[in-house]
Amino acid sequence: xxxxxxxxxxxxxxxxxxxxxxxxxxxxxxxxxxxxxxxxxxxxxxxxxxxxxxxxxxxxxxxxxxxxxxxxxxxxxxxxxxxxxxxxxxxxxxxxxxxxxxxxxxxxxxxxxxxxxxxxxxxxxxxxxxxxxxxxxxxxxxxxxxxxxxxxxxxxxxxxxxxxxxxxxxxxxxxxxxxxxxxxxxxxxxxxxxxxxxxxxxxxxxxxxxxxxxxxxxxxxxxxxxxxxxxxxxxxxxxxxxxxxxxxxxxxxxxxxxxxxxxxxxxxxxxxxxxxxxxxxxxxxxxxxxxxxxxxxxxxxxxxxxxxxxxxxxxxxxxxxxxxxxxxxxxxxxxxxxxxxxxxxxxxxxxxxxxxxxxxxxxxxxxxxxxxxxxxxxxxxxxxxxxxxxxxxxxxxxx
Amino acid sequence: xxxxxxxxxxxxxxxxxxxxxxxxxxxxxxxxxxxxxxxxxxxxxxxxxxxxxxxxxxxxxxxxxxxxxxxxxxxxxxxxxxxxxxxxxxxxxxxxxxxxxxxxxxxxxxxxxxxxxxxxxxxxxxxxxxxxxxxxxxxxxxxxxxxxxxxxxxxxxxxxxxxxxxxxxxxxxxxxxxxxxxxxxxxxxxxxxxxxxxxxxxxxxxxxxxxxxxxxxxxxxxxxxxxxxxxxxxxxxxxxxxxxxxxxxxxxxxxxxxxxxxxxxxxxxxxxxxx
Numbered sequence: 001x002x003x004x005x006x007x008x009x010x011x012x013x014x015x016x017x018x019x020x021x022x023x024x025x026x027x028x029x030x031x032x033x034x035x036x037x038x039x040x041x042x043x044x045x046x047x048x049x050x051x052x053x054x055x056x057x058x059x060x061x062x063x064x065x066x067x068x069x070x071x072x073x074x075x076x077x078x079x080x081x082x083x084x085x086x087x088x089x090x091x092x093x094x095x096x097x098x099x100x101x102x103x104x105x106x107x108x109x110x111x112x113x114x115x116x117x118x119x120x121x122x123x124x125x126x127x128x129x130x131x132x133x134x135x136x137x138x139x140x141x142x143x144x145x146x147x148x149x150x151x152x153x154x155x156x157x158x159x160x161x162x163x164x165x166x167x168x169x170x171x172x173x174x175x176x177x178x179x180x181x182x183x184x185x186x187x188x189x190x191x192x193x194x195x196x197x198x199x200x201x202x203x204x205x206x207x208x209x210x211x212x213x214x215x216x217x218x219x220x221x222x223x224x225x226x227x228x229x230x231x232x233x234x235x236x237x238x239x240x241x242x243x244x245x246x247x248x249x250x251x252x253x254x255x256x257x258x259x260x261x262x263x264x265x266x267x268x269x270x271x272x273x274x275x276x277x278x279x280x281x282x283x284x285x286x287x288x289x290x291x292x293x294x295x296x297x298x299x300x301x302x303x304x305x306x307x308x309x310x311x312x313x314x315x316x317x318x319x320x321x322x323x324x325x326x327x328x329x330x331x332x333x334x335x336x337x338x339x340x341x342x343x344x345x346x347x348x349x350x351x352x353x354x355x356x357x358x359x360x361x362x363x364x365x366x367x368x369x370x371x372x373x374x375x376x377x378x379x380x381x382x383x384x385x386x387x388x389x390x391x392x393x394x395x396x397x398x399x
Numbered sequence: 400x401x402x403x404x405x406x407x408x409x410x411x412x413x414x415x416x417x418x419x420x421x422x423x424x425x426x427x428x429x430x431x432x433x434x435x436x437x438x439x440x441x442x443x444x445x446x447x448x449x450x451x452x453x454x455x456x457x458x459x460x461x462x463x464x465x466x467x468x469x470x471x472x473x474x475x476x477x478x479x480x481x482x483x484x485x486x487x488x489x490x491x492x493x494x495x496x497x498x499x500x501x502x503x504x505x506x507x508x509x510x511x512x513x514x515x516x517x518x519x520x521x522x523x524x525x526x527x528x529x530x531x532x533x534x535x536x537x538x539x540x541x542x543x544x545x546x547x548x549x550x551x552x553x554x555x556x557x558x559x560x561x562x563x564x565x566x567x568x569x570x571x572x573x574x575x576x577x578x579x580x581x582x583x584x585x586x587x588x589x590x591x592x593x594x595x596x597x598x599x600x601x602x603x604x605x606x607x608x609x610x611x612x613x614x615x616x617x618x619x620x621x622x623x624x625x626x627x628x629x630x631x632x633x634x635x636x637x638x639x640x641x642x643x644x645x646x647x648x649x650x651x652x653x654x655x656x657x658x659x660x661x662x663x664x665x666x667x668x669x670x671x672x673x674x
Contacts, residue, residue, distance in 0.1 A: 075635065077636060225513065232517065342637075352632075371462040375458060382660065
């Protein structure tokens with residue numbers, strides 16, 4: 001079995017090696033053999049050999065003899081916090097658009113040498129020179145995607161077309177919402193026709209008011225729980241990523257998906273090289289490798305998000321070739337997140353607190369006061385018991 | 400006994416001292432430092448003052464902590480008593496049953512509760528089969544408290560149990576000889592003697608339940624937050640770490656105050672050593 005596997009891998013590598021034109025000379029690549037490459041990516045965001053798929057990192061190691069030390073994160077903010085705190089050093093990281101911009105502004109990224117990444121030519125024109133990296137000097141798109149509205153056909157009377165469905169009294173208690181401020185605000189901003197990246201406080205307050213109104217109909221604010229809740233039919237409506245909808249659809253075929261007419265958030269996760277990285281040549285080799293048609297295809301199949309790679313999009317063997325949801329033909333109005341100023345970020349957080357503490361109906365506005373009263377009573381009882389005990393003891397001592 | 404100044408004692412103590420300096424004292428200093436500085440490292444009170452915005456959250460967290468601690472105590476005390484008074488073989492079995500859930504990660508167990516309690520979850524499906532109308536359980540404060548009680552119950556049972564097993568049966572016999580009925584034995588002997596276990600159980604349940612952050616998100620539906628959730632969010636926002644540190648410091652002080660009250664409450668100095 002082992003022999004067969006290694007033979008197979010040999011064949012695969014021979015096939016691979018035959019295809020791409022390398023910018024790094026063979027000697028240079030040979031010199032990298034035995035080095036280490038540190039990669040920091042989203043969780044479950046690479047084809048890992050499961051169910052007979054291609055194990056991308058193993059294949060890279062096999063071909064170039066460079067050891068890939070691969071770690072994952074589950075959101076941009078925790079990734080940023082880790083890198084910022086020091087103590088870790090990575091070569092390749094794959095953050096999303098607005099975080100790329102933030103890192104770029106803070107001088108955390110290294111310019112790429114695109115002559116070492118010849119496969120960049122496969123990247124679709126429309127995913128180049130985006131707002132976060134206008135001259136495309138630092139990044140190579142890895143995956144792209146859009147947020148949309150997922151609904152359960154059995155629980156929703158007519159397919160929704162607008163984000164306002166998430167405010168509909170009719171579906172009270174069946175609506176899920178993003179449990180992170182940026183994505184939640186974006187939906188309210190879409191409804192109000194505002195810019196996602198507005199620096200004007202009034203816009204954010206207006207959106208916060210919308211989100212407060214929405215609280216009466218919300219079942220819960222979710223992150224990953226959305227999969228379970230939509231798959232089991234616990235909830236009827238949820239905003240989430242198109243690629244993840246496709247995974248949910250495998251389990252619950254009653255789910256539908258729509259890009260609301262007001263517009264949606266469009267995101268790009270891009271590969272970057274960190275400043276001061278120790279193995280830049282290997283990092284570029286890795287990025288180039290990720291763009292190879294076979295590798296990009298394996299990743300696109302595994303992750304289910306839309307690929308920016310023309311070699312994948314135009315490959316008829318690709319499972320999602322021409323998929324209406326990942327690659328919609330009619331254009332959807334989209335906005336991309338860019339980095340917000342520190343003032344706006346902290347205001348967004350304060351408003352999010354307000355939303356979380358807001359109790360929609362009159363009876364519950366005293367909810368927190370109610371807890372304060374309970375606590376007060378509890379402490380008074382505690383103190384009373386203490387005083388009583390002390391008195392009893394004193395009395396005994398005197399006796 | 401030798402004085403603790405002997406070289407041998409010092410050597411033996413050093414790993415512990417180094418460990419606590421590195422992983423207990425140093426982080427605490429960092430938290431205090433960050434709470435009183437702004438993002439550029441200048442001294443400021445702003446972070447501490449901005450905490451007033453979280454009053455509701457703090458009160459809610461403390462209340463939830465108190466309720467779950469009381470419920471844990473009420474459930475755990477009889478269990479510990481029964482365990483300590485059963486045969487050795489059944490004690491071992493019961494011990495395993497208390498410990499077994501702790502072998503699994505608490506995040507997974509909490510996630511499972513979410514699946515159980517859902518409107519379309521296992522419990523409601525079962526009730527539906529029996530013809531009982533479904534009960535709405537998930538996304539309520541009750542569900543959060545249930546989660547806390549479930550997760551932290553072993554921490555209440557174990558210290559009380561270990562104190563009870565060490566309780567000298569001759570004291571109970573003496574009390575009986577002197578004419579105490581069963582209730583008086585319990586009130587005058589067993590409960591006062593098991594106080595150290597109770598106090599350490601209360602600490603071990605109250606502290607994690609006030610500062611918990613995952614349970615409220617999964618079982619409370621995210622429509623209200625506890626202190627832990629707010630701290631997590633503040634730390635994950637790039638420029639809010641200092642406010643997060645201030646809130647963490649406040650939480651620690653709050654817990655220390657609660658513990659001080661608790662120690663007074665137990666009101667005998669020789670029992671205070673458990674904390």
